[in-house]
Amino acid sequence: MSFKAIIFDLDGTLIDSLEDLCNAANRVLKKNNFPTHEMEEYRYFVGEGVAALITRALPDEIKNEDIINSCVGEFREEYRKNWNIKTKPYEGIAEMLDLITLRGLKMAVLSNKPDYFTKKCVAAFLPNWKFDRIIGQRDDVPKKPDPAGAKEIAEYLAVSPSEIIYVGDTPIDMETAIAAGMLPVGVLWGFRPEDELKRSGAHRIIQKPEEIIEVIDHSTDGISKTDF
Numbered sequence: 611m612s613f614k615a616i617i618f619d620l621d622g623t624l625i626d627s628l629e630d631l632c633n634a635a636n637r638v639l640k641k642n643n644f645p646t647h648e649m650e651e652y653r654y655f656v657g658e659g660v661a662a663l664i665t666r667a668l669p670d671e672i673k674n675e676d677i678i679n680s681c682v683g684e685f686r687e688e689y690r691k692n693w694n695i696k697t698k699p700y701e702g703i704a705e706m707l708d709l710i711t712l713r714g715l716k717m718a719v720l721s722n723k724p725d726y727f728t729k730k731c732v733a734a735f736l737p738n739w740k741f742d743r744i745i746g747q748r749d750d751v752p753k754k755p756d757p758a759g760a761k762e763i764a765e766y767l768a769v770s771p772s773e774i775i776y777v778g779d780t781p782i783d784m785e786t787a788i789a790a791g792m793l794p795v796g797v798l799w800g801f802r803p804e805d806e807l808k809r810s811g812a813h814r815i816i817q818k819p820e821e822i823i824e825v826i827d828h829s830t831d832g833i834s835k836t837d838f
């Protein structure tokens with residue numbers, strides 16, 4: 611058995627969106643007279659959706675549901691205006707997607723970014739490749755690390771989870787892959803370091819996008835292969 615599909619995380623895996631996310635959140639904080647954060651700190655705020663990002667960015671002493679909800683609304687407005695200023699695909703992503711397309715694997719995106727922005731980003735930054743399914747965070751589906759979205763994609767593609775590689779840059783992604791029964795592959799060009807990805811169960815770690823081809827070509831029996 612060989613792998614038949616790949617699911618990608620979006621922020622920190624396919625696109626480098628950190629600066630636009632940081633700038634939108636900092637504008638909301640500034641507008642409300644709260645302290646802002648350095649971009650590096652946002653590496654740890656991003657990954658579990660907008661509400662989690664805003665909750666982490668707000669000062670502890672003022673955090674309550676009303677403030678979080680109103681800042682989430684303001685963030686969506688800010689990001690809607692400035693989602694594509696600095697964001698771009700990471701180096702090597704285009705070549706990687708070309709190679710995967712040549713190998714004939716199906717491709718999909720699963721993100722905790724709101725569904726609307728997920729689809730908008732894929733259409734704008736990755737227009738040259740066919741993604742069979744693109745899913746972001748939706749109110750009626752539990753977000754990652756719940757495996758609901760990943761399983762939905764497997765069903766839609768009609769591919770068994772054990773034949774799917776799941777590629778992401780955070781522990782949330784590795785946990786999602788494991789919960790869905792897919793092969794968790796961690797990438798080092800994104801938002802989190804290697805030790806966190808390993809601790810959260812990454813079977814393989816890759817430093818450059820093109821290395822995904824080794825994972826595809828040298829994996830003949832899915833996640834049961836012992837050398838991962």
Ligand SMILES: O=C(O)COP(=O)(O)O
Pocket residue numbers: 619620621622656657658659660663720721722723724
């Ligand atoms: O925007 C987020 O919180 C996370 O997005 P991701 O799942 O694509 O990393």
